Structures are given as structure tokens and as C-alpha cells.
Amino acid sequence: MASATATPDTLPAWQTLQQHAQALKHVHLKNLFGEDPSRWQHFTRQVAGLTLDLSKQRWDDDTLEHLLALAQEAGVPGAIEALLSGKRVNVSENRPALHTALRLPADASLDVEGEDIVGAVHDSLAQMERLVQRLHAGQWRGATGKPIRHVVNLGVGGSDLGPLMVTHALADYRPSDIHPVEVHFASTMDGSQLADYLSRFNPETTLFVLSSKSFTTIDTLSNANTARDWLIGRLTQHADLPDASPHAKPISEALILRQHFIGVSASPDKMSEWGITPDHQLMFWEWVGGRYSLWGTIGLPIALVIGMENFRELLAGAHAMDRHFREAPLEDNLPVLLGLAGIWNVNFLDIRAHSILPYDGRLEYFAAYLEQLEMESNGKSVTRQGQAVNYSTCPVLWGQLGPNAQHAFYQLLHQGTQPVVCDFIAPLKRYDEVEDPDTRRHLKAQHRLALANCFAQSRVLMLGNDALEEDGPRPEHKRYRGNQPSTTVLLDKLTPATLGALIALYEHKVFVQAVIWDINPFDQWGVELGKQIATDTQAIIDGEGDLGRMDASSRGLIEAFWAAEQA
Ligand code: F6P
Numbered sequence: 001m002a003s004a005t006a007t008p009d010t011l012p013a014w015q016t017l018q019q020h021a022q023a024l025k026h027v028h029l030k031n032l033f034g035e036d037p038s039r040w041q042h043f044t045r046q047v048a049g050l051t052l053d054l055s056k057q058r059w060d061d062d063t064l065e066h067l068l069a070l071a072q073e074a075g076v077p078g079a080i081e082a083l084l085s086g087k088r089v090n091v092s093e094n095r096p097a098l099h100t101a102l103r104l105p106a107d108a109s110l111d112v113e114g115e116d117i118v119g120a121v122h123d124s125l126a127q128m129e130r131l132v133q134r135l136h137a138g139q140w141r142g143a144t145g146k147p148i149r150h151v152v153n154l155g156v157g158g159s160d161l162g163p164l165m166v167t168h169a170l171a172d173y174r175p176s177d178i179h180p181v182e183v184h185f186a187s188t189m190d191g192s193q194l195a196d197y198l199s200r201f202n203p204e205t206t207l208f209v210l211s212s213k214s215f216t217t218i219d220t221l222s223n224a225n226t227a228r229d230w231l232i233g234r235l236t237q238h239a240d241l242p243d244a245s246p247h248a249k250p251i252s253e254a255l256i257l258r259q260h261f262i263g264v265s266a267s268p269d270k271m272s273e274w275g276i277t278p279d280h281q282l283m284f285w286e287w288v289g290g291r292y293s294l295w296g297t298i299g300l301p302i303a304l305v306i307g308m309e310n311f312r313e314l315l316a317g318a319h320a321m322d323r324h325f326r327e328a329p330l331e332d333n334l335p336v337l338l339g340l341a342g343i344w345n346v347n348f349l350d351i352r353a354h355s356i357l358p359y360d361g362r363l364e365y366f367a368a369y370l371e372q373l374e375m376e377s378n379g380k381s382v383t384r385q386g387q388a389v390n391y392s393t394c395p396v397l398w399g400q401l402g403p404n405a406q407h408a409f410y411q412l413l414h415q416g417t418q419p420v421v422c423d424f425i426a427p428l429k430r431y432d433e434v435e436d437p438d439t440r441r442h443l444k445a446q447h448r449l450a451l452a453n454c455f456a457q458s459r460v461l462m463l464g465n466d467a468l469e470e471d472g473p474r475p476e477h478k479r480y481r482g483n484q485p486s487t488t489v490l491l492d493k494l495t496p497a498t499l500g501a502l503i504a505l506y507e508h509k510v511f512v513q514a515v516i517w518d519i520n521p522f523d524q525w526g527v528e529l530g531k532q533i534a535t536d537t538q539a540i541i542d543g544e545g546d547l548g549r550m551d552a553s554s555r556g557l558i559e560a561f562w563a564a565e566q567a
Contacts, residue, residue, distance in 0.1 A: 007518060011070060047334055049501060054338070074516045086110060093523055097288075100318075103504075104121065131280070132303045143255045149181065152227070154187075154211065155209075159213060159217075161372050162291070169366070170302070170496055203231050213265060213290045320500075322508075338509040341487060355405075357400070359426040363401070373510060377394075377514065423487045430447040537558075
């Protein structure tokens with residue numbers, strides 16, 4: 001990693017890249033393709049069921065050579081080793097970032113400061129597996145004796161987005177021979193998602209998973225408290241429920257807490273204090289960051305949807321990417337190359353917006369997941385040593401399913417004033433398992449349609465007007481400048497293993513960029529002040545603080561709320 005005196009912008013390769021960028025700024029992507037018909041071979045790499053096509057980046061061989069030199073000068077190889085071997089890479093919190101340890105095989109070993117942690121990791125997975133098996137066997141019964149049907153995950157940020165994204169992506173992998181358990185997610189502190197579930201679900205057959213690394217997050221705890229009181233209110237009087245037997249006995253609060261709540265956290269004390277019974281507490285460690293935590297017990301909703309066998313495949317796919325990250329030379333290393341493409345766009349081509357565009361409906365939540373992964377990790381402006389940076393770091397990153405985004409914000413991609421780099425993501429094969437031949441034929445045709453659109457969009461972004469051979473005179477409003485870079489990631493097929501590899505690819509890309517920018521991707525101090533001020537503001541809203549010390553806007557907003565309450 002760059003030392004205190006050598007910020008990345010003072011490294012020789014950075015300076016070379018600046019000059020090189022001046023020369024390349026005026027070269028259109030279509031010319032780069034014209035000059036080198038083998039760009040696809042040159043800039044495409046494959047590993048773990050993924051193909052990464054970087055040929056539509058606005059770069060050439062020299063660019064890549066200079067970027068690889070930058071990675072060397074910034075210490076990327078040493079940093080990869082430090083990350084994977086459990087060094088304290090999270091400097092502001094003085095701890096390792098060991099999400100990769102959660103996907104090590106059981107026969108591996110990883111000595112972290114004198115302790116082999118692999119055994120403990122696999123014990124926690126085994127404990128999770130036991131809970132999953134009970135639920136899948138229909139043996140987990142609610143307080144009135146009925147098997148659980150609905151599991152609602154209460155969590156936010158990393159305790160929500162990873163499991164939400166993966167359960168949605170891999171819903172086809174649901175085992176068929178299990179007691180049906182439906183998994184749902186409630187994250188927002190305003191209670192809207194939860195209120196919907198509470199209005200529809202039977203409390204007797206509903207179980208809540210409280211997922212919170214810290215177990216202090218108000219969003220999750222406020223949902224948890226509402227859920228607890230909903231259950232207690234209904235089940236303690238269950239003798240009055242419409243379908244209760246005439247012999248139904250009163251049910252204790254302790255039994256309700258025991259049968260209707262599982263906790264997942266790094267803080268067993270706080271789970272116990274809240275009322276989670278110790279056998280229903282799943283643990284993880286301080287050295288797993290929230291947004292990197294889906295691989296362990298926070299992944300319980302995933303295991304409930306796809307089963308433990310598929311969950312282990314997800315881990316195996318991520319582990320394959322970890323090994324590649326550690327072993328492949330920089331020039332063939334997918335996360336390194338993806339990270340370098342980002343550095344080139346942000347710091348040298350001045351492209352500070354990045355759109356994530358999957359062409360597969362199952363990846364609906366992938367962009368939301370990456371928004372946290374990338375922006376909470378690298379949305380920083382001080383170096384690891386606490387100096388202000390004077391170069392750009394994480395771009396604004398957002399996205400949506402590509403086919404839907406075509407009818408929403410692609411207008412800006414093609415003709416707006418803001419340059420945007422896009423990641424297109426799609427599986428090559430789909431729908432082979434659909435039984436009915438006619439439906440299979442239709443769905444496969446739809447898959448081809450989606451791929452055609454995906455490939456067409458990156459081509460138009462690259463070539464602009466020249467995408468059409470017959471290009472007569474056009475008015476300005478029908479012109480496309482092109483020259484917009486993009487990356488395409490193809491999955492052989494969307495499976496637990498390839499999804500694991502895809503997520504790990506992005507996790508490591510974020511790390512590579514953080515190393516080059518000399519920032520710590522594993523803390524998130526930027527979210528703390530807002531939490532404090534919200535506590536303060538809540539006291540004022542509740543009439544327990546001094547409204548007079550608020551600014552005029554905040555005062556006006558609070559008074560508007562008070563007036564509405566009284567109306
Ligand atoms: O406030 C941000 C954050 O700390 C995220 O980093 C984290 O994923 C989320 O809140 C939820 O935190 P927890 O799992 O501790 O409830």
C-alpha cells in the first residue's frame with residue numbers, strides 16, 4: 001500500500017497514466033477496435049464460470065501496462081496477501097477483514113494471530129444447518145404447536161441486501177422435497193414492509209430472524225419490537241383465535257420468544273438481553289464486515305431458500321474466485337483488471353458515474369447490493385493515514401435491470417452530458433430445465449432477445465452513430481456520440497457457484513481500488529453522524545428537546561409534523 005509520503009497520485013505510474021490519458025482522450029473507441037481486431041482476445045479473461053470482457057473499455061495495451069505498473073507501485077500484490085492471510089487491514093478499527101475465511105473449505109486452515117479460525121467457521125455453519133434442517137423438516141413449531149410457514153428476516157444494509165439479492169437470484173434452486181417455508185425481508189425503519197406481513201401472516205406460523213451484526217441498529221430493533229409485541233399480543237390470547245381448539249392453554253411470553261425468534265449477530269450479550277434464547281443465537285465475528293457477511297450465518301435466509309448443499313456451492317464459487325485473486329498474475333487477475341478499469345475511468349478519463357445493468361430478472365437486487373458494497377466501502381476522502389485525498393475515489397454507482405432501464409434512464413447514457421461507464425451482466429445459458437417444450441422454446445427465445453439487447457446496448461454505447469452501417473444525414477437530436485466505455489460479465493449459467501464467484505469478483509475489485517486509492521474499504525464512519533443527529537432529532541420530535549436550537553428548515557419540518565399530528 002502507498003506509504004504516508006507517497007499518495008497514489010505521486011507514484012511514477014500515476015504520472016505516466018496522466019500523460020497517456022491526454023493522448024488517448026481524443027481517440028474514439030471505434031478506432032481502437034478498427035486498429036486491433038483482436039481486442040476481444042486481448043482484453044477478455046475467464047475464470048470460475050465467468051467471462052470478463054474489458055475490450056470495450058477506452059484503453060489500449062499501453063494503458064493496461066501502465067495500470068499494472070500502478071498496481072505494483074501501490075502494493076496490490078502484498079495487500080492481497082495481507083487481506084487473505086488475516087492481517088489487520090481494517091486500520092481504523094484495528095482488525096482483519098476475513099469474509100474470505102467464511103468460504104474456506106473445512107479441510108483448510110487459517111492461522112489468525114495464533115488461532116486457526118476455520119474450525120469455528122464450520123461450527124457456525126453446522127449450527128445454522130441444524131436450524132435450517134428443523135425448519136425444512138417442518139419440525140420447528142410455533143408456540144401453539146403449528147409448523148413455521150413464514151420466516152421474516154429483520155435486518156438492514158449488509159444484514160438485508162446480500163441475503164435479499166441472493167435468495168432472489170437463486171430462487172430456482174429451492175429444494176423440492178422440503179416443508180414449504182417462505183422467506184421474506186423487512187428492512188425499513190418506517191415499518192412499511194413489516195406492516196404488510198403483519199396484516200397477512202398468521203402469528204402462529206411466523207418466525208422472525210433478527211439479523212444485526214451490532215444488534216444496536218435502530219431500524220432492525222424497531223421492527224423487532226413491533227414484531228415481538230404483535231406475536232405476544234396475539235399468541236398470549238391464542239385461546240381466542242378463530243381456529244384455536246377449545247382446550248387451548250395460555251402461552252407464555254418466554255415460549256413465544258423462544259419459538260418465534262432467531263438472532264444472528266456478533267454480540268451474544270445483546271441478543272440475550274433482547275430475549276433471544278441462546279440455542280437460537282447464530283454467531284459471527286467482528287472481523288466480518290456487515291456488507292461482506294452473506295457468506296456466514298447472516299446467510300441463513302439464503303440457506304432456507306436454496307438449502308445447505310446449494311449454500312455450500314455458493315461458498316465454493318466465491319472461494320474459487322479467492323484462490324484466483326491470490327494466485328493469478330496481475331495481468332490475468334479478473335478482480336485486479338476490473339478494479340484497474342475503474343481507476344482508469346475515474347482518475348484519468350474523469351468518468352464518475354457507474355451503472356450496473358444485469359440482463360436477467362433474477363439479478364433484480366444486484367445493483368442495490370453493489371451500491372452498498374462499493375459506495376459504503378470506497379466512498380471515502382481520507383487516506384489510511386488520515387490525510388485528505390486530492391483525487392477522486394468511488395464513483396456514484398447505481399443500476400437496475402438492464403431491459404427495464406432501457407425504457408427509463410438509457411436516454412441519459414446515450415445522449416446525456418454526463419459520461420457513464422456501464423457493467424452489463426448476463427448468463428449465457430438459461431431455461432434448459434423448463435419441462436414443457438413449448439414454454440421452454442418461448443422462454444429460450446426471450447433469453448436470446450435479452451442477450452441481443454444487452455450486446456446491442458454496449459455496441460451502441462461504444463460506436464454511437466456508426467453502429468448503423470447506413471448512416472445518412474441526421475438531425476442533432478438523433479445523433480449518438482458513442483465512445484462510452486463498458487464492461488460485460490457473462491456467466492456460463494446463473495448457479496450458486498457462479499453467483500458466488502461474481503460477488504467475490506466485485507468484493508475484490510473494491511479492495512483493489514481501495515489499495516490504489518490508499519483508503520480503508522472496511523469501515524463506514526460516514527454513516528455515524530446521521531445516526532447521532534437522528535437520535536437528537538427524535539427527542540425533539542417527541543417533545544423532549546429544545547426545538548429552538550434547530551435551524552429554520554428543520555424547525556419548520558418538525559412543526560409541520562406536529563401540526564399534522566394534531567389535525
Ligand atoms: O449504518 C451502516 C451499517 O452499519 C452497515 O454497515 C451495516 O451493514 C448496517 O448498518 C446494518 O448493521 P447491523 O448489521 O449492525 O445492524
